[in-house]
Amino acid sequence: MERRTFLKLSAAAGSALIVPVFGNAIAAEELLNPMARQFKKQLADAAMNSATKAGATYCDVRIGRYLNQFITTRDLNVENIVNTESSGVGVRVIANGAYGFAATNVMTMDAVADAARQAVAIAKANAKLQTEPVQLAPVKGVGEVAWSTPYKKDWRTVPVKDKAEMLIAANKAGMDAGASFMQSMLFQVNQQKYFASTDGSYIDQDIHRLWSPLTATAVDKSTGKFRTRDGLSSPAGMGYEFFDAKQEHKVRAAGGVTTLYKGGYDLIEDAKAAGRQAKEKLTAKSVEPGKYDLVLSPEHLFLTIHESVGHATELDRVLGYEANYAGTSFATLDKWQSKKFKYGSDLVNIVAEKTTPGSLGAVAYDDEGVPAKKWDLIRNGILVNYQATRDQAHIIGEKESHGCSYADSWSSVQFQRMPNVSLEAGKKPMTPDELVKDVKKGIYIMGRGSYSIDQQRYNFQFGGQLFYEIKDGKVGQMLNDVAYQSNTQEFWNSCAAMCDERDWRMGGSFFDGKGQPSQVSAVSHGSSTTRFNAVNVINTARKIG
Structure with a gap:
């Protein structure tokens, strides 16, 4: 039925x-x-x-x-x-x-x-x-x-x-x-x-x-x-x-x-x-392709977090169990086992949890009866953990599940789904205005746009809704036709500064698909406004060749 x-x-x-x-x-x-x-x-x-x-x-x-x-x-x-x-x-x-x-x-x-x-x-x-x-x-x-x-x-x-x-x-x-x-x-x-x-x-x-x-x-x-x-x-x-x-x-x-x-x-x-x-x-002026420092607002950055970190640290993708739907993951077990894989710069601290009030992932227990909790995925730029359910925990030496099992219906079997995955705010007091002060050539990006990412959650391209030129520390005219290209490790290692807790807020995906037969779930991702240096920007309106 x-x-x-x-x-x-x-x-x-x-x-x-x-x-x-x-x-x-x-x-x-x-x-x-x-x-x-x-x-x-x-x-x-x-x-x-x-x-x-x-x-x-x-x-x-x-x-x-x-x-x-x-x-x-x-x-x-x-x-x-x-x-x-x-x-x-x-x-x-x-x-x-x-x-x-x-x-x-x-x-x-x-x-x-x-x-x-x-x-x-x-x-x-x-x-x-x-x-x-x-x-x-x-x-x-x-x-x-x-x-x-x-x-x-x-x-x-x-x-x-x-x-x-x-x-x-x-x-x-x-x-x-x-x-x-x-x-x-x-x-x-x-x-x-x-x-x-x-x-x-x-x-x-x-x-x-x-x-x-x-x-x-x-x-x-x-x-x-x-x-x-x-x-x-x-x-x-x-x-x-x-x-x-x-x-x-x-x-x-x-x-x-x-x-x-x-x-x-x-x-x-x-x-x-x-x-x-x-x-x-x-x-609005069409963007000139080239390297730019990007200042990414949280309602934009959430999707980049979702695709390049959230899905990449799902243990079933890492193990190859999810290959048919949107691929596997480059963040393989050997990288985690090395305890020194630089997923991002030292500023990058990314946590998984299902406890933040108001978030899409907030529950008291997951669909295996495991209490909601919070744990590190990336700490000081190093890959330290994944997302695991009860039957996966032993594979990575965990004594308990992370509590991220979910089914979108009573008629669907529960399986590993992404919890909230968020970038912690910066520890140094900083506002968005202060963040752009030392940007000589940059682009301020707001809102979710089109995106593409490869089957291992590595090479990607992201657009947005609003783009503004940053020149000599000041936000200026609106731009059009902007998308940035990078790979996950290069991008997160280019993270140079972020605003503090006052600016931190959550975006989210209401219909996130996974599995065969496909199931949808809802998940939030938080961050403050964050700067990434020297990222490649293309003009999406120009023909290649």
Whole structure:
């Protein structure tokens, strides 16, 4: 039941955003109907008892209710409103040293017991072909516990009319400021996840996330030329108060200030800026290729972190298990074992965690019942660790899992997924204005753009949304057609300075794909504004040769 379908939403520039939609369409009021915790416990016990009797030495049960509401608007019109719900039970077991998994959307004791027996049968069949038994790092059972994303306003209780009017108001603000067309969207997710295992855990988690991307398009009618500017918002793990918070955070741009927000987002103000800047991009100077010092804003740098560090330190990629989907990793075990591989400069400290409030990855426990934690991936530029799950921990000498197992649905088997991966802020007091003072020839880059990276997460190219020339320590005119090229080790070793904690904030990916069949997850990446010296910049509008 309910295999993945896709909702195709046309973006303002004629491209398309492909958004996975899980489950069946439902009325908005049905989003608030909860599933009783005691009933979930009974289902879990039925599955675990059945699995044990059938010969499983371990069993975990994930009972999920996954709710989504997606709203899309273009100009002054609502294009689409979708509410979906999907619920069911996934059972994973170990029998004869091998994994087995089965799932059902029939929420009865008999159905989940049958699914558990099927999982055991699959495990026993797998065991005939498996050369080594599964080794699970120990996890202490926590009994019955509950956790929820901290939020003040439940998005499910806010009238759809109010949300649509907010998006349309943003579109109008963008068009009034100079955009020819505007598109804005609102993605809202609630994952009600119940985990139980034969280790003795019964964990009930209520997870909330949202994101409001927008695109402004400006058209020169005399030439047919157009330019776009996407929103600078970052998706967050919080409630609808995301749109109420006004904790101002300023980032230096050309001749003025672009206002972003920590802990919230002013959609209308960003839409105004997007409309104005999309129009300005029509007449901006095209960049001259060459070597530049790059000053990268956090809502841009998050994606470079995600692709060149986050994916590169996933242990399944390192081991070659993930080769078919987006490749493996250059950060092989021999580099980690040497204890001296210079991933970046001495300033580069990158941590993994699932504990930061408001982040997309924040939970109390992962999908193997492992408590959320924080650990180093890169310390003083040296590769020191990877991301591992319970069955991977022994490979790198860890005594416990890092707690980064995740499944995007009750019907999907959990596997290693990226936690939040972030670059620590600089220790020396420094503002963005101070960071650019000694840059003679540079470019200030803001926002997420197009990108490309090779199958080993090594050679790459990244664009952005906004580009400003830095000349003799001052931010100047807007530039166009900018992309930078490097390889992961060269790039991170060119890291020369970064702003302090006052400037640190998180960007993130709301739909990060991995696995076969593909699963999506949401993950945040934090940094402060950071400078990278002598990076190769190309002009994306010029033909080669």
